[in-house]
Each structure stands twice: as structure tokens, then as C-alpha cells.
Amino acid sequence: MGRYVVRRLLQMVPVFFGATLLIFLMVNVMGDPVAGLCGERACDPATAAQLKREFGLDQPVWQQYATYMGNVFTGDFGTAFNGQKVTELMATAFPVTVRLTIVAILFEIVIGITLGVVTGLRRGRPVDTTVLVLTLVVISVPIFVTGLLLQLLLGVQWGWIRPSVPPEATFAQLIVPGLVLASVSLAYVTRLTRTSIAENRRSDYVRTAIAKGLPRRRVVTRHLLRNSLIPVVTFIGTDIGALMGGAILTERIFNIHGVGYQLYQGILRQNTQTVVGFVTVLVLVFLVANLLVDLLYAVLDPRIRYA
Amino acid sequence: MRALRHAAWAAGAGVAVLGLAACGGAASGSSGSDVLSSSWGDPQNPLEPANTNEVQGGKVLDMVFRGLKRYDPRTARAENMLAEKIETTDSQNFTITVKDGWKFSNGEPVGARSFVDAWNYGASLRNNQKNAYFFGYIEGYDKVHPTSGKQTADTLSGLKVTGPRTFTVRLNQKFSSFPDTLGYVAFDPLPRAFFTDHAAWLSKPVGNGPYTIESYTKGSAMYLKRWDAYPGPDKAHNGGVTLQVYTDSNTAYTDVLAGNLDLVDDVPANQLKNVKTDLGGRYINTPAGIIQTLAFPFYDPKWNTSGARKVRTGLSMAINRKQITDTIFRRTRTPATDWTSPVLGTEGGYQAGLCGHACDYDPVEAKKLIQEGGGIPGGQVKITYNADTGSHKEWVDAVCNSVNNALGNDRACVGNPIGTFADFRNQIGQHRMPGPFRAGWQMDYPLIQDFLQPLYYTDASSNDGKWSNKQFDKLVDQANAETDPRKSVRLFQQAEGVVRDNMAAIPLWYQNGSAGYTERLSHVALNPFSVPVYDEIKVG
Numbered sequence: 001m002g003r004y005v006v007r008r009l010l011q012m013v014p015v016f017f018g019a020t021l022l023i024f025l026m027v028n029v030m031g032d033p034v035a036g037l038c039g040e041r042a043c044d045p046a047t048a049a050q051l052k053r054e055f056g057l058d059q060p061v062w063q064q065y066a067t068y069m070g071n072v073f074t075g076d077f078g079t080a081f082n083g084q085k086v087t088e089l090m091a092t093a094f095p096v097t098v099r100l101t102i103v104a105i106l107f108e109i110v111i112g113i114t115l116g117v118v119t120g121l122r123r124g125r126p127v128d129t130t131v132l133v134l135t136l137v138v139i140s141v142p143i144f145v146t147g148l149l150l151q152l153l154l155g156v157q158w159g160w161i162r163p164s165v166p167p168e169a170t171f172a173q174l175i176v177p178g179l180v181l182a183s184v185s186l187a188y189v190t191r192l193t194r195t196s197i198a199e200n201r202r203s204d205y206v207r208t209a210i211a212k213g214l215p216r217r218r219v220v221t222r223h224l225l226r227n228s229l230i231p232v233v234t235f236i237g238t239d240i241g242a243l244m245g246g247a248i249l250t251e252r253i254f255n256i257h258g259v260g261y262q263l264y265q266g267i268l269r270q271n272t273q274t275v276v277g278f279v280t281v282l283v284l285v286f287l288v289a290n291l292l293v294d295l296l297y298a299v300l301d302p303r304i305r306y307a
Numbered sequence: 308m309r310a311l312r313h314a315a316w317a318a319g320a321g322v323a324v325l326g327l328a329a330c331g332g333a334a335s336g337s338s339g340s341d342v343l344s345s346s347w348g349d350p351q352n353p354l355e356p357a358n359t360n361e362v363q364g365g366k367v368l369d370m371v372f373r374g375l376k377r378y379d380p381r382t383a384r385a386e387n388m389l390a391e392k393i394e395t396t397d398s399q400n401f402t403i404t405v406k407d408g409w410k411f412s413n414g415e416p417v418g419a420r421s422f423v424d425a426w427n428y429g430a431s432l433r434n435n436q437k438n439a440y441f442f443g444y445i446e447g448y449d450k451v452h453p454t455s456g457k458q459t460a461d462t463l464s465g466l467k468v469t470g471p472r473t474f475t476v477r478l479n480q481k482f483s484s485f486p487d488t489l490g491y492v493a494f495d496p497l498p499r500a501f502f503t504d505h506a507a508w509l510s511k512p513v514g515n516g517p518y519t520i521e522s523y524t525k526g527s528a529m530y531l532k533r534w535d536a537y538p539g540p541d542k543a544h545n546g547g548v549t550l551q552v553y554t555d556s557n558t559a560y561t562d563v564l565a566g567n568l569d570l571v572d573d574v575p576a577n578q579l580k581n582v583k584t585d586l587g588g589r590y591i592n593t594p595a596g597i598i599q600t601l602a603f604p605f606y607d608p609k610w611n612t613s614g615a616r617k618v619r620t621g622l623s624m625a626i627n628r629k630q631i632t633d634t635i636f637r638r639t640r641t642p643a644t645d646w647t648s649p650v651l652g653t654e655g656g657y658q659a660g661l662c663g664h665a666c667d668y669d670p671v672e673a674k675k676l677i678q679e680g681g682g683i684p685g686g687q688v689k690i691t692y693n694a695d696t697g698s699h700k701e702w703v704d705a706v707c708n709s710v711n712n713a714l715g716n717d718r719a720c721v722g723n724p725i726g727t728f729a730d731f732r733n734q735i736g737q738h739r740m741p742g743p744f745r746a747g748w749q750m751d752y753p754l755i756q757d758f759l760q761p762l763y764y765t766d767a768s769s770n771d772g773k774w775s776n777k778q779f780d781k782l783v784d785q786a787n788a789e790t791d792p793r794k795s796v797r798l799f800q801q802a803e804g805v806v807r808d809n810m811a812a813i814p815l816w817y818q819n820g821s822a823g824y825t826e827r828l829s830h831v832a833l834n835p836f837s838v839p840v841y842d843e844i845k846v847g
Contacts, residue, residue, distance in 0.1 A: 036729025083353035167527035270729040
């Protein structure tokens with residue numbers, strides 16, 4: 001187990017460097033960011049040159065990358081163009097997005113798995129068909145349509161929620177955005193669970209459990225569900241990273257000042273430090289989430305061993 | 308037990324994530340009954356007067372600072388604020404006296420030094436101030452801010468403190484309207500705290516305006532409070548303003564409809580068709596000092612021939628400005644008939660119809676002129692714009708459509724989008740424009756000089772197309788040296804005539820400022836810079 005984790009962590013190193021290098025190159029290809037700093041007019045050459053020197057933009061790209069990575073390991077993610085430390089931006093943005101992601105994941109787990117179990121056990125019944133049609137609708141409607149519609153109905157028409165999330169963004173305020181963000185994944189989780197449950201229902205161990213005379217509830221939760229969850233856990237695990245990075249649309253609609261907002265701002269202003277810094281952290285989140293998923297397999301299915 | 312141990316590993320990681328989530332700080336702020344909330348965008352640069360060149364940062368500085376002059380929110384005329392008098396005999400040497408009794412909100416008095424120190428700071432190359440070139444008229448600027456090499460002086464030799472409340476300014480050329488430029492944010496005074504503890508000042512700027520900053524959470528909100536001891540005549544009529552950063556003006560607009568936000572100062576284009584029914588009389592659409600033009604790459608020899616002049620005029624006549632402003636912009640823009648802005652007023656130099664027939668839609672004449680001029684250089688007009696903000700795609704496509712219809716050729720004009728504004732500016736700076744490009748100009752101060760000199764004077768700061776004309780330059784120099792404001796304006800208008808005769812840029816339309824607000828507010832107005840006049844807004 002310990003060795004497995006160490007091996008996995010070592011594998012992360014090249015992925016981490018590769019991903020950050022790619023982002024670094026991509027942002028750099030977009031051209032000179034200082035050009036956009038002076039509004040509709042050209043920066044005066046002396047100031048522009050000085051700014052470039054200060055942000056290290058006058059160096060060759062490989063050297064910029066080397067310096068950047070060197071700084072990252074000392075915890076210095078550089079400075080955004082508005083004079084704020086990127087770490088400071090992260091400290092305000094990540095907690096909000098993490099909260100949003102937690103809400104979304106909870107929705108996926110609670111609603112998605114429940115619906116999946118219910119439909120999986122009642123395959124072909126009206127409940128099953130209805131949920132299937134509903135998930136199809138959710139998957140096919142783009143997230144910004146769902147978001148704007150809920151915002152307009154719940155926020156403006158009925159006045160149940162605030163159309164935008166205040167800066168504090170507490171868990172309660174993130175429920176609707178979280179639901180919007182989770183919606184598509186939620187539908188997938190439902191479908192995955194349903195298929196998995198329906199398949200495993202006919203397997204030998206379930207029949208044995210029923211034959212032993214175990215109560216139905218115990219058969220479903222301890223035997224059937226636990227074995228059926230492996231693909232679902234894989235999906236949810238990889239979804240953590242995707243949700244954090246993909247929150248740009250949802251965050252924009254509901255005015256949440258999280259990672260998506262900072263990334264969007266960073267790309268618009270071509271702020272290498274912000275974009276690379278945030279993506280670096282997202283890459284780490286993604287890698288760790290994947291590792292956790294792999295470790296969870298053993299919890300769900302003791303037959304899985306890590307050498 | 309094995310399974311349990313795995314579970315513990317996973318749970319540990321989960322707790323770590325939750326811990327991170329829990330540490331989101333809650334912003335505190337006043338929410339008194341006479342405090343209004345308003346939409347805001349994240350300022351691009353640190354909030355220093357000489358470093359702020361966009362509307363969002365300028366909005367804050369306008370509430371927190373007062374300068375020597377202030378532009379009247381209605382008439383746009385420069386009026387004395389902190390200046391008791393600004394005297395000159397030769398339009399080159401100025402003696403400025405600061406009014407007595409003004410203070411910064413930290414108690415420090417505002418004197419001549421507050422200005423001279425601030426201007427020296429703003430001009431110095433060392434401080435990277437993006438508005439540094441505003442001090443370019445002051446003698447010694449080339450030493451403090453050389454175009455290349457090291458700076459050889461720390462302070463402008465043209466600035467001298469002559470008393471606690473008086474200082475003199477010597478310019479490196481005659482510039483009669485110099486006093487009227489002093490309402491610009493870059494010329495604001497700064498307290499000592501700015502220099503002694505810069506980082507602390509930046510996180511919570513201290514000024515001398517009607518509002519003080521109570522708290523500022525970068526990127527999300529700023530809470531401003533009325534400063535009760537404010538010595539000026541324009542005290543705030545409300546208890547304070549909460550500026551709320553919105554990532555999308557649509558969300559801000561929705562929040563106004565739901566009553567969560569009091570004021571949105573940028574009604575998104577796609578809401579314009581609903582705004583009258585949504586807000587009724589609580590929608591403002593007033594002219595601002597912004598003009599949109601199409602500039603040309605005169606560094607490209609193809610566009611710099613004598614025939615190309617006719618082509619440019621022809622293109623101007625091929626654009627159906629009225630139709631585009633009516634349908635796409637829903638009359639939030641007005642077809643332009645000169646190169647300035649109506650906010651200047653006729654006295655200030657605005658002259659409706661100066662462009663004449665060249666700005667009228669006349670497809671037949673347009674086609675004729677373009678053919679006479681030898682056809683479109685390169686066979687196709689490519690209009691370059693940035694596609695990330697401002698819904699530029701819609702109008703560029705419409706302009707091209709209009710040109711194509713006039714010429715009877717589907718391929719005569721195409722849009723050439725560039726992904727980000729930074730890259731757009733970058734390519735303009737590198738002289739890589741393949742044809743005309745979008746050029747928006749928002750005035751710094753309401754003077755006809757500001758609409759002409761920075762844009763069309765040889766090698767001027769915003770002369771992105773590198774247009775150059777001796778006669779124009781001469782007229783501008785004469786206008787700047789002229790002490791009689793009326794004569795000066797007339798000379799600028801003559802210079803504008805040179806721009807017209809050569810069609811140095813195609814004027815498209817004047818842009819309006821738009822705003823919407825809830826029933827809680829009254830006395831809401833936009834100033835000529837399309838910023839709400841916050842101090843006059845009444846709540847309740």
C-alpha cells in the first residue's frame with residue numbers, strides 16, 4: 001500500500017511538469033500581455049519595457065518557465081497585473097470553488113446514487129422510464145441554459161433565492177449553483193449506478209445473500225450497492241477536477257468569485273502568472289483525486305490489492 | 308481491518324479538502340439604510356491615481372479624490388475644485404494656488420506639496436505608472452522618464468513649490484488648455500502615507516474626496532462610506548456606496564431586476580430590448596465622451612497612397628451608420644458626423660456635420676469613389692477587432708455587410724477577429740494590421756484637444772495607424788499656443804478639417820453611457836465619462 005502510493009506520487013511528477021509547461025507555452029503564444037495593460041492606447045515604450053522586466057517577460061520562454069517553477073517550489077506563484085500576489089488570489093478563490101464543488105459532489109452522490117439504485121431495482125417500470133427521460137433532458141440541455149433559467153425563475157420571478165451569490169458564498173448560498181454545476185454529472189451518475197445495479201442484481205453473491213435470508217435493505221446496501229459503486233466512484237473522482245476547472249460558466253452566471261472567475265480574468269488579461277498558477281493547482285487536485293479514487297477501490301472491493 | 312485502514316486514508320484527505328473550504332473569510336461591510344450598491348468591475352491595475360487608466364478604477368478614485376479641477380457632471384466644463392487660481396501670462400508658465408482648508412481623510416492638510424510630490428511620483432519611470440505621459444508637457448519629463456536608457460532625475464524640473472499652498476509649473480511647450488486637463492485623475496494629490504507605507508495605502512487608499520474606503524476585498528467588493536468631515540461643496544447625499552464586482556453585466560442586470568443591487572452602470576446589449584419594460588423610467592441613456600472609429604494602417608504603403616484617400620472616403624460612405632446604431636445598438640449610439648463628441652458642446656469644439664457628405668450613407672457614390680481610388684488595397688477590406696469583449700463582432704459584421712452591399716461584392720469586406728484585447732493591442736503595437744481596425748476613444752478630459760492630438764498628431768501616444776500630416780500638426784501647435792480659448796477651439800476645428808479631408812479615420816458613432824437602477828434610488832445621472840455621479844444619488 002505504502003509503496004503503491006509512493007509509486008503513484010512519483011508518476012505525478014512528469015505529468016505535473018508536462019501539464020504546467022503546456023499551459024505556460026499556450027499562454028505565452030498569445031503574445032505580449034503588457035500591450036493590453038494600458039487600455040485603448042499603447043503603453044509608452046519605457047514603461048512597457050520596465051513592466052516587462054519586472055514581470056520577467058523580457059527573458060526567453062524556457063528561462064521564464066524555469067524561474068517560475070523554481071519560485072513555485074518556494075511557494076511563490078508570482079504577482080498578478082493588479083499587484084496582487086497569486087497566492088492571495090488563490091486563498092480567496094479556491095475555498096469558494098471547493099465549497100461549490102462539495103455541494104455539487106454531494107448532489108451527485110445523494111441524488112444521483114439514490115435515483116440510480118431506485119431505477120436499477122425497478123428496471124422497465126414507469127419510475128425507471130421517467131428518470132431515464134429526465135436524465136436525457138438534463139444531459140442534452142446546455143448548462144448555461146439550465147443556469148440562466150433557474151436564475152430567472154427562482155431569483156427574479158419567484159424571489160426564492162438571490163440571482164447572484166454574495167462574496168462570502170456560504171454553503172447555503174451555493175445550493176442552486178451547485179445543483180446547476182452538478183446537473184449533467186448527476187444524470188451520468190444516475191445512469192451509471194442504474195446499469196451497474198441492474199447488472200449485479202442477477203449475480204451469484206446477491207442470490208446467495210437473499211437465500212441466506214438477509215433483509216432486503218442489507219442485501220442492497222452492503223452487497224449490491226458496494227460492488228456496484230466502483231464505476232460510479234471512478235466517475236465522481238475524476239469529476240472533482242473537472243468540476244473545479246469547469247465551473248467557469250456556472251461561476252460567471254451566478255457571479256461567484258472562484259477559480260473559474262480568476263481563470264477567465266487571467267486569460268482575458270493574458271496574465272501568465274494567474275493562469276499557470278491556478279492550472280498548476282488544478283492539475284494537482286486532479287492527480288490527487290485520481291489517487292484517492294484508486295485507493296477507494298480497495299475499500300469497496302477487498303479483493304483489490306495494491307502490491 | 309484492511310478495508311478500514313484504506314478508509315482512514317481517504318477520510319484524511321477528505322478532511323483536508325473540507326478544511327480548505329472552511330477558511331473562506333466573510334467580508335464585512337456597512338449595510339446602512341442609505342447605502343446604495345452598484346455594479347463594478349475588477350480594476351486592472353493597482354489603484355493609484357497615475358496608474359489608473361480604465362473606467363472601473365477611475366470610478367473609485369473619482370469618489371475618493373478631488374483634484375485641482377473637476378469636470379461638471381452635466382456640462383463637462385472644467386471648474387476649479389481645489390484650485391483657488393491658476394495664472395499664466397504666456398500659456399507656458401503657470402502659478403497654481405491651492406485653496407485653504409482642504410484635508411485628506413486621515414487629517415493631513417492638502418497643500419502644494421501634495422500635488423508636486425504626487426506628480427513627480429507619477430512621472431518617474433521607476434514607478435511604472437501607466438499614466439506617466441500625462442506629465443509629458445511638464446519641463447524635465449525627458450529626464451525623469453526617458454524613452455530609453457536610465458532616468459537621470461527623480462523630480463520634474465518644471466515643478467517648484469513656492470509656498471505652503473502655491474507652486475509653479477513650467478511646460479516644455481505652449482499649452483493654453485493645460486489648466487483644463489488638471490481634472491484628470493492622474494493629477495490628483497497624494498498624502499504622505501502614500502509614500503511612507505505604500506503597500507498599506509494600496510490595500511486601502513486614502514484620499515480627499517467625499518467618500519472614504521471602509522473596506523476593500525480585492526476582486527469582490529469595496530465598501531465606501533460618506534466622509535462627514537469632507538470640506539468640499541459636493542458632499543455625498545447618501546451614506547455610502549458598496550461596489551460589487553460582477554463578472555458578467557447580465558448577472559448585475561438580473562440582480563437589479565430582483566432588487567439585490569441598486570444600480571447597474573452598464574446595461575448589457577442583449578437586454579436593451581427589454582430595458583424599457585423592465586425598468587421604465589429608471590433607465591438612463593446619455594451621451595458620453597466616447598467615439599468609435601475605424602483607423603487605418605498608414606505604415607502599410609498600400610493604404611498610404613493618394614488614391615487610398617478616395618477609397619477611405621468611399622468606405623465611409625458605404626457604411627449605413629443609422630441602420631446599425633438603430634438595430635444593433637438600439638440607439639445607445641448616435642451616428643458620428645465629426646471626430647469629437649457631443650459632450651464637448653458647440654463651445655467646446657463639437658461640430659455636428661463637420662464630416663459632411665463623407666459620413667452620409669451613399670452606396671452609389673461610395674462605389675464610384677472606391678473605383679476612382681484604384682479599388683480596395685489588396686482586393687479585400689479586413690476589419691480587425693478583439694472578440695473577447697464589447698460585442699464587437701456584431702457591428703463589424705454589420706459594417707462589412709453594408710460595405711459589401713454597396714460594392715455588390717460578397718467578399719469585399721470581412722471581419723478579422725483577434726482572441727483577446729491584449730493580443731489585439733499587441734498586434735496593433737507591432738504594426739501588423741492588415742487593414743482598418745477598431746479604434747475606440749474615451750476622452751481623458753472634455754477638451755477637443757484630447758480627441759485630436761493623441762490620435763492624429765505625428766507619433767502621438769495613440770496614433771496607432773501612424774498617420775502624419777504637417778498641416779494638421781501645425782494647426783494643433785497653433786491651437787495649443789493660442790491663449791484665447793475660443794480661437795484655440797477654432798484652430799482645433801480647422802485641424803479636424805484636415806483629418807476629414809484626408810479621412811485619417813472613419814468616424815462611426817458616438818457612444819452613450821447606459822445605466823439602470825431600482826426604485827430605492829433617485830437623482831441618478833451619468834457624467835460625461837459614463838460614470839454615475841455617486842455623490843448626488845439619493846437613497847430611499
